[in-house]
Amino acid sequence: xxxxxxxxxxxxxxxxxxxxxxxxxxxxxxxxxxxxxxxxxxxxxxxxxxxxxxxxxxxxxxxxxxxxxxxxxxxxxxxxxxxxxxxxxxxxxxxxxxxxxxxxxxxxxxxxxxxxxxxxxxxxx
Amino acid sequence: xxxxxxxxxxxxxxxxxxxxxxxxxxxxxxxxxxxxxxxxxxxxxxxxxxxxxxxxxxxxxxxxxxxxxxxxxxxxxxxxxxxxxxxxxxxxxxxxxxxxxxxxxxxxxxxxxxxxxxxxxxxxxxxxxxxxxxxxxxxxxxxxxxxxxxxxxxxxxxxxxxxxxxxxxxxxxxxxxxxxxxxxxxxxxxxxxxxxxxxxxxxxxxxxxxxxxxxxxxxxxxxxxxxxxxxxxxxxxxxxxxxxxxxxxxxxxxxxxxxxxxxxxxxxxxxxxxxxxxxxxxxxxxxxxxxxxxxxxxxxxxxxxxxxxxxxxxxxxxxxxxxxxxxxxxxxxxxxxxxxxxxxxxxxxx
Numbered sequence: 001x002x003x004x005x006x007x008x009x010x011x012x013x014x015x016x017x018x019x020x021x022x023x024x025x026x027x028x029x030x031x032x033x034x035x036x037x038x039x040x041x042x043x044x045x046x047x048x049x050x051x052x053x054x055x056x057x058x059x060x061x062x063x064x065x066x067x068x069x070x071x072x073x074x075x076x077x078x079x080x081x082x083x084x085x086x087x088x089x090x091x092x093x094x095x096x097x098x099x100x101x102x103x104x105x106x107x108x109x110x111x112x113x114x115x116x117x118x119x120x121x122x123x124x125x
Numbered sequence: 126x127x128x129x130x131x132x133x134x135x136x137x138x139x140x141x142x143x144x145x146x147x148x149x150x151x152x153x154x155x156x157x158x159x160x161x162x163x164x165x166x167x168x169x170x171x172x173x174x175x176x177x178x179x180x181x182x183x184x185x186x187x188x189x190x191x192x193x194x195x196x197x198x199x200x201x202x203x204x205x206x207x208x209x210x211x212x213x214x215x216x217x218x219x220x221x222x223x224x225x226x227x228x229x230x231x232x233x234x235x236x237x238x239x240x241x242x243x244x245x246x247x248x249x250x251x252x253x254x255x256x257x258x259x260x261x262x263x264x265x266x267x268x269x270x271x272x273x274x275x276x277x278x279x280x281x282x283x284x285x286x287x288x289x290x291x292x293x294x295x296x297x298x299x300x301x302x303x304x305x306x307x308x309x310x311x312x313x314x315x316x317x318x319x320x321x322x323x324x325x326x327x328x329x330x331x332x333x334x335x336x337x338x339x340x341x342x343x344x345x346x347x348x349x350x351x352x353x354x355x356x357x358x359x360x361x362x363x364x365x366x367x368x369x370x371x372x373x374x375x376x377x378x379x380x381x382x383x384x385x386x387x388x389x390x391x392x393x394x395x396x397x398x399x400x401x402x403x404x405x406x407x408x409x410x411x412x413x414x415x416x417x418x419x420x421x422x423x424x425x426x427x428x429x430x431x432x433x434x435x436x437x438x439x440x441x442x443x444x445x446x447x448x449x450x451x452x453x454x455x456x457x458x459x460x461x462x463x464x465x466x467x468x469x470x471x472x473x474x475x
Binding site (some may be wrong): 033036037039040041078081082084085086088089091093094095096097099100103104106107108110111112114117118 | 137306316317318319321322324325329446447450451452455457458460461464467468469472473
């Protein structure tokens with residue numbers, strides 16, 4: 001357990017300071033840059049809060065491919081993704097509904113971090 | 126900071142440029158009154174130049190744009206000389222473009238090739254254009270006009286001696302695109318199952334080959350200028366090739382280029398109807414909705430590959446940049462859209 005406030009909360013407050021206090025003091029031609037900084041801070045805050053996401057993806061991929069966990073988590077995830085990508089390209093997974101649902105879930109998790117405004121309101125499947 | 130360094134460099138080169146302009150415009154002398162770098166454009170460097178011409182047909186103040194390669198140019202797009210030829214060809218075909226004036230291929234003048242064009246008025250910023258009451262005048266009329274412009278671009282067809290440098294697709298243009306993006310993904314080296322899913326769908330659903338025309342390949346909101354009344358110029362010609370005309374229609378209408386206005390399917394500015402109407406009227410060609418839908422899938426895959434490439438330019442340390450880094454993270458929304466467009470039920474029809 002780290003001390004509080006945690007990283008995500010610190011970042012969110014830093015972002016509020018940037019947008020609410022500092023942005024107005026910046027010249028017009030630097031606003032875009034400041035908004036990019038704010039946008040990066042928001043992504044990182046959401047990413048910190050969604051730390052378990054990659055574990056969930058790994059478990060789902062393992063279940064789909066019937067493969068046990070590798071020694072290194074990142075390595076295992078990468079090799080599973082690589083195999084899946086090859087199988088899709090080779091036409092071994094055409095139109096597979098469970099794979100499509102898995103890929104959509106994964107994309108939605110990443111979208112929830114990078115740009116949640118674009119998440120569809122109606123979350124079927 | 127980069128801009129001010131470049132500014133210092135250009136002021137050193139001011140005299141060389143003035144001499145070039147005087148020679149090109151048959152003027153007694155030219156004095157550059159103002160030179161400002163234009164932001165935007167990850168590959169090219171654009172400068173706003175105000176120059177006073179003394180003598181010759183252009184006597185007086187001229188407002189110009191100078192376009193050259195940025196120092197970190199990547200070799201994926203066309204050269205400035207090729208772009209200059211395209212602007213000339215487009216202008217001759219009746220496309221509204223900034224008038225191309227002079228090309229300088231001699232690197233001893235500014236250190237790199239460059240050309241000058243006449244400045245067109247207005248703005249191209251996509252997020253402003255799609256705003257209610259934003260610039261560009263009546264948006265249905267603008268969409269129709271853009272359809273007409275695109276049709277004129279597609280009126281340019283191979284073979285053309287002056288455009289012999291343009292890439293010709295090998296075989297079916299859709300399959301050619303699929304292999305191209307697979308190759309680019311392989312070069313990036315990171316597996317992307319969602320894009321592979323989309324590419325496999327595109328491989329199976331590829332529409333049959335039709336005629337080849339000039340394709341702009343970046344004809345979208347954000348790449349044309351408007352003033353308060355309407356269109357003033359179609360920009361960014363560096364990705365042109367010979368290809369399937371419906372690919373440009375798909376790129377223009379793709380959701381990723383609507384700047385958040387998903388309800389206005391023609392570039393975030395209008396419904397498809399006026400855009401299609403303008404296109405069909407001038408081209409005499411029917412819009413094939415199924416082919417357009419196909420090319421909209423390709424559009425998101427292409428943008429995703431470009432986003433990954435731009436992110437990689439940051440990650441590799443080649444060009445550290447917050448903008449490139451953030452663009453890399455846009456891949457999630459593009460993959461999400463590719464998957465939405467290629468659900469299992471869409472494969473049956475394919």
